[in-house]
Amino acid sequence: MLSREYLINRGTCCGLGCLMCPYEPKHTEGVTKVMRKLINCFKEDNPLIQKTLRKVSVEEGYKVATELFEILNKRKDGIGLAANQVGIDASVAVLNIKEPIVLINPEIVRKEEETRYYEGCLSFPKKGCHTKRYKIVEVKTDNNESNMTFGAGDTETDLLESVCVQHEIDHLNGMRILDRAQQLTIRRETPKIGRNEHCHCGSGRKYKKCCINK
Numbered sequence: 106m107l108s109r110e111y112l113i114n115r116g117t118c119c120g121l122g123c124l125m126c127p128y129e130p131k132h133t134e135g136v137t138k139v140m141r142k143l144i145n146c147f148k149e150d151n152p153l154i155q156k157t158l159r160k161v162s163v164e165e166g167y168k169v170a171t172e173l174f175e176i177l178n179k180r181k182d183g184i185g186l187a188a189n190q191v192g193i194d195a196s197v198a199v200l201n202i203k204e205p206i207v208l209i210n211p212e213i214v215r216k217e218e219e220t221r222y223y224e225g226c227l228s229f230p231k232k233g234c235h236t237k238r239y240k241i242v243e244v245k246t247d248n249n250e251s252n253m254t255f256g257a258g259d260t261e262t263d264l265l266e267s268v269c270v271q272h273e274i275d276h277l278n279g280m281r282i283l284d285r286a287q288q289l290t291i292r293r294e295t296p297k298i299g300r301n302e303h304c305h306c307g308s309g310r311k312y313k314k315c316c317i318n319k
Contacts, residue, residue: 109125112126112127113127118131118132118133118134118136118137119134120132120135127139127142128140141176141192141193142176142191143180143186143227143228144228145230146228146229147229147232151190151192153189153192153193154189154190154228154276154279155279155280155281156189157277157278157279158187158189158194158195158196158277159195159196160196160247161195163209163247163248166197166207166210167207169188169193169197170197170199170207172191173188173191173198176191177201180227182227184200184201184265185198185202185270186200186227186273187273188277189277190227190228190276196209196277197210197277198273198274199273200269200273202265203262206270207246207248208244208246208270208273208274210247211274211277212244212246212274213244213271213274214245214252215242216243217241217242218240219237220237220238220239221236221237222264222268224236224238224268224272224282226272228276229281229283232282232283234283235286236285238267238268239256239267240256241254241256241257242254242256242267243255244270304316
């Protein structure tokens, strides 16, 4: 089977139905547009994932955003995507929670009400973690005349959108979700008891023969 890398290096689609065809539209002889894919950082190297991305013009930013939306809509398992997640060096991100939003060269200029949030990332699948975020953020972008405020409402969707914006802007600044991971401190209602110690219930029996499975 021909690899995706080999087919990309060939520079054009042969139209013969290759299983790993990287071109868009697929299996169309002569097309040269490569269909980018999201890079799984557990399986592949992504040299851009910890890099501050290049600022771009609004015109270039919208072209990148169009491609990001195409990838995001095809996957159907994410709510936001940054350019470096698919190998593009451009300070552009998109999200689609309440409505499609494009962020070109975004910068957080105000943040309020610190909170903890459990989030995941398409670049690090099945590796969610708790992070420190803010409920409300105000963002300046090159593609909007006025600043955009996220999280000002009281619903869970408002908070999700605000966290997603912070998550994607982190990507554009080379910050991974794993870099923001916070370890939860678990507080027990009762002290930890060894299996051979007397049970805390007062029965007089060893813990392993009393309440260990309750």
